[in-house]
Amino acid sequence: xxxxxxxxxxxxxxxxxxxxxxxxxxxxxxxxxxxxxxxxxxxxxxxxxxxxxxxxxxxxxxxxxxxxxxxxxxxxxxxxxxxxxxxxxxxxxxxxxxxxxxxxxxxxxxxxxxxxxxxxxxxxxxxxxxxxxxxxxxxxxxxxxxxxxxxxxxxxxxxxxxxxxxxxxxxxxxxxxxxxxxxxxxxxxxxxxxxxxxxxxxxxxxxxxxxxxxxxxxxxxxxxxxxxxxxxxxxxxxxxxxxxxxxxxxxxxxxxxxxxxxxxxxxxxxxxxxxxxxxxxxxxxxxxxxxxxxxxxxxxxxxxxxxxxxxxxxx
Amino acid sequence: xxxxxxxxxxxxxxxxxxxxxxxxxxxxxxxxxxxxxxxxxxxxxxxxxxxxxxxxxxxxxxxxxxxxxxxxxxxxxxxxxxxxxxxxxxxxxxxxxxxxxxxxxxxxxxxxxxxxxxxxxxxxxxxxxxxxxxxxxxxxxxxxxxxxxxxxxxxxxxxxxxxxxxxxxxxxxxxxxxxxxxxxxxxxxxxxxxxxxxxxxxxxxxxxxxxxxxxxxxxxxxxxxxxxxxxxxxxxxxxxxxxxxxxxxxxxxxxxxxxxxxxxxxxxxxxxxxxxxxxxxxxxxxxxxxxxxxxxxxxxxxxxxxxxx
Numbered sequence: 358x359x360x361x362x363x364x365x366x367x368x369x370x371x372x373x374x375x376x377x378x379x380x381x382x383x384x385x386x387x388x389x390x391x392x393x394x395x396x397x398x399x400x401x402x403x404x405x406x407x408x409x410x411x412x413x414x415x416x417x418x419x420x421x422x423x424x425x426x427x428x429x430x431x432x433x434x435x436x437x438x439x440x441x442x443x444x445x446x447x448x449x450x451x452x453x454x455x456x457x458x459x460x461x462x463x464x465x466x467x468x469x470x471x472x473x474x475x476x477x478x479x480x481x482x483x484x485x486x487x488x489x490x491x492x493x494x495x496x497x498x499x500x501x502x503x504x505x506x507x508x509x510x511x512x513x514x515x516x517x518x519x520x521x522x523x524x525x526x527x528x529x530x531x532x533x534x535x536x537x538x539x540x541x542x543x544x545x546x547x548x549x550x551x552x553x554x555x556x557x558x559x560x561x562x563x564x565x566x567x568x569x570x571x572x573x574x575x576x577x578x579x580x581x582x583x584x585x586x587x588x589x590x591x592x593x594x595x596x597x598x599x600x601x602x603x604x605x606x607x608x609x610x611x612x613x614x615x616x617x618x619x620x621x622x623x624x625x626x627x628x629x630x631x632x633x634x635x636x637x638x639x640x641x642x643x644x645x646x647x648x649x650x651x652x653x654x655x656x657x658x659x660x661x662x663x664x665x666x667x668x669x670x671x672x
Numbered sequence: 673x674x675x676x677x678x679x680x681x682x683x684x685x686x687x688x689x690x691x692x693x694x695x696x697x698x699x700x701x702x703x704x705x706x707x708x709x710x711x712x713x714x715x716x717x718x719x720x721x722x723x724x725x726x727x728x729x730x731x732x733x734x735x736x737x738x739x740x741x742x743x744x745x746x747x748x749x750x751x752x753x754x755x756x757x758x759x760x761x762x763x764x765x766x767x768x769x770x771x772x773x774x775x776x777x778x779x780x781x782x783x784x785x786x787x788x789x790x791x792x793x794x795x796x797x798x799x800x801x802x803x804x805x806x807x808x809x810x811x812x813x814x815x816x817x818x819x820x821x822x823x824x825x826x827x828x829x830x831x832x833x834x835x836x837x838x839x840x841x842x843x844x845x846x847x848x849x850x851x852x853x854x855x856x857x858x859x860x861x862x863x864x865x866x867x868x869x870x871x872x873x874x875x876x877x878x879x880x881x882x883x884x885x886x887x888x889x890x891x892x893x894x895x896x897x898x899x900x901x902x903x904x905x906x907x908x909x910x911x912x913x914x915x916x917x918x919x920x921x922x923x924x925x926x927x928x929x930x931x932x933x934x935x936x937x938x939x940x941x942x943x944x945x946x947x948x949x950x951x952x953x954x955x956x957x958x959x960x961x962x963x964x965x966x967x968x969x970x971x972x973x974x975x976x977x978x979x980x981x
Binding site: 657 | 805827843846925936957
């Protein structure tokens with residue numbers, strides 16, 4: 358957060374030179390804050406306050422006998438030694454490591470294909486591939502749950518044609534891949550549109566110049582297109598990272614269809630939900646939420662900081 | 673084909689495409705494999721919709737009694753399923769749809785208004801704390817929203833706001849990414865000279881904003897509105913946590929509830945329920961698909977704003 362703090366004084370210093378300027382600056386100040394103010398209020402009330410409150414709560418423990426008790430970081434120590442939290446965290450991390458490269462590769466490949474195709478069919482398919490984004494994740498998970506299901510699903514049928522047994526994506530062995538497919542299906546189109554729009558923003562005379570220099574289609578892709586859409590790639594990477602680490606809706610919905618494959622501590626978010634609502638343990642639930650939020654924030658921030666030269670997202 | 677409301681790339685692209693096509697007519701033939709790949713991808717992305725359309729036509733018997741899961745059964749039962757869907761449990765489904773619309777529109781419009789004002793303020797005024805404020809907002813984009821849900825719930829519980837519509841609408845108003853998008857867009861789309869000209873003509877700051885800046889910001893506004901409406905229509909975790917009265921549920925939580933009821937009956941016991949869950953899922957996705965299709969020329973370009981500097 359301290360990245361961009363370098364130059365705010367410069368402006369006010371020049372403003373102070375003349376009284377007339379100073380009053381103009383004061384006016385700017387007032388009007389600027391009038392515009393930003395309403396959002397600032399919402400921001401304080403719905404982000405700063407809950408986070409602060411969660412942090413406060415997370416430092417207490419309540420029990421039937423002892424009542425509320427200040428325990429400082431005990432809840433965090435408990436979380437980071439709690440096998441339930443750790444296994445959820447490990448699932449989410451390993452899931453991101455597979456999901457994010459896959460998702461980015463799919464969306465980039467489709468965006469690059471669509472960028473060189475100008476047919477009506479290409480335009481239509483662009484819209485159709487994007488369509489899953491408009492679907493609530495709950496409904497998306499439900500649809501795929503049905504497709505996987507042995508009661509409703511066509512999977513058994515399709516594999517039956519080849520005389521094979523269908524894989525059960527709702528079993529504990531394969532649920533990882535079942536979820537991988539759902540999330541990729543849901544988001545690849547959205548990421549594709551972001552990348553596609555960035556590709557459309559590239560000046561085509563660059564391609565002409567490259568072609569005159571003898572560059573092949575592949576060289577244009579690798580040397581011009583991909584480097585120029587690096588900010589967009591970074592943006593979707595950040596989105597994917599934030600989205601995956603807070604995984605909740607899909608496993609929660611599939612839980613009932615996938616008997617036993619998805620326990621209540623499957624992801625950190627599900628665990629926090631269980632702690633706060635099934636077990637009425639607000640303090641521990643808050644600690645997990647806060648720890649999760651902090652870890653995601655720090656990871657993403659470090660990542661953005663490390664790549665800040667290339668991306669425009671935080672520059 | 674009007675790709676994007678961001679002006680420059682559009683014209684460039686139009687001329688560029690012309691050159692590209694003329695210079696190499698052979699490439700059209702070479703793209704047949706690409707078309708095949710595209711067709712296969714489309715099948716993958718559309719197959720769940722197809723399943724939903726086909727199976728929402730079935731009665732319980734053909735839903736469970738064999739027959740292809742990817743083709744219609746003997747009876748096309750849309751009418752019966754429709755009636756069941758909208759009469760089940762006192763017609764609560766219609767209420768859920770209404771709730772979803774209310775939450776999505778109130779939250780979405782509110783979030784957009786706040787984002788437009790704040791984004792414009794950040795882009796066009798130099799005020800004390802601007803850089804710090806903007807850095808904080810960028811940081812907030814990275815705070816995972818679900819990590820905020822439980823803390824917000826506990827806070828709202830203290831204030832007696834849980835299990836009211838405000839518990840769902842208020843948190844939706846917070847959209848730091850929308851502010852970021854508006855600011856980035858306003859910086860380029862609203863020239864300072866134009867604002868100065870309006871001021872010289874004697875317009876006050878808010879009049880300048882409303883008459884000069886606002887029309888120029890329309891593409892980004894539609895994008896932010898669409899993104900906020902979609903994310904609140906699709907929201908599940910927040911209303912699941914906040915609401916306990918099922919008459920306040922949005923459609924996502926409602927269908928989740930039906931699904932868990934049907935699952936606990938087992939496949940056999942919950943047969944009627946499964947038919948209406950499937951049709952209910954189909955009905956619930958139709959409004960958003962219509963919104964996207966009608967507004968596509970706005971959002972497609974708008975989504976690029978964040979990635980194009």
